[in-house]
Amino acid sequence: MYALYYAPGAASLVVHWLLIELGLEHELRRVDMQAREQKSAEYLALNPNGVIPTLIVDGRPHYEAAALAMYLVDRHPQAGFAPALDDPQRAEYAQWMFNLVSTLQAPLRLWWYPWDLQADDAAVRAGAQAQIETACARFEVQLAQRGPYLLGERLSAADFYLTMLMRWSRNLPKPAHDWPHLAEYARRMKARPSFKTLYEREGLTEWA
Incomplete structure (x- = not known):
């Protein structure tokens, strides 16, 4: 257990x-x-x-x-929920997991806790917001071109992770669900009974 x-x-x-x-x-x-x-x-x-x-x-x-x-x-x-080690999509899957941590989770954490940097909170949040929007725009393109999930037709742990991070953005000036394909993606993930x-x-x- x-x-x-x-x-x-x-x-x-x-x-x-x-x-x-x-x-x-x-x-x-x-x-x-x-x-x-x-x-x-x-x-x-x-x-x-x-x-x-x-x-x-x-x-x-x-x-x-x-x-x-x-x-x-x-x-x-x-x-x-994960391609096997010898699956051609394994590298792409791992890439998305690490990308989510570095390009979305990291600036989201800064937006929520700007004082961790002991700098001007407004400036930290503005910089974090710009990084978040850049990441969301990239995920939007991925879903538009290769959706419905990050790995195309294949649902993976990366999708559960991205959904959690989208939730964290809900109170930002421009939350992740403002992008249309990301919004549909979130609706799909939130419809799961789990x-x-x-x-x-x-x-x-x-x-x-």
Whole structure:
């Protein structure tokens, strides 16, 4: 069984979603981020970065949301959410996962937490917004030309990850769902029964 340290709507969301989608037995352990439990000595012993999520697998802690998503779908290939190592699309799949982290997740985090840079918040957010919009425009082109998913007809962990990041953009001046193909993509992903279950379990309502 898996145990997931999570906070509603945080980066743990994609891991939680995949656990549900894959039908895997798991235990949820909520971390109170307002009380900064993620910085407690107990949690830091599991995840020295002091961030969400941490996934306990066979008694051992693992972290980094993108890595956990890739690990789960590789460990449970029955759903086909990751091309096999010898599949021609494997490199493209890995490329999208890393691209999402570097070009979308990173500036989204800056937009939500600009004070981490100890710089002018407005300037940091403006720069982050520009990076986010550039990334969204590129994903829009990909979906328009090769959709309905990032790998064409093949649904993968990258799509669950992108959907989570789109949710994070919901309150930005120009959220990701303002692009038409991304909007349709989000509707398709949110129509999955697992998404409804995820929202119910995490007590989420925004961007439903």
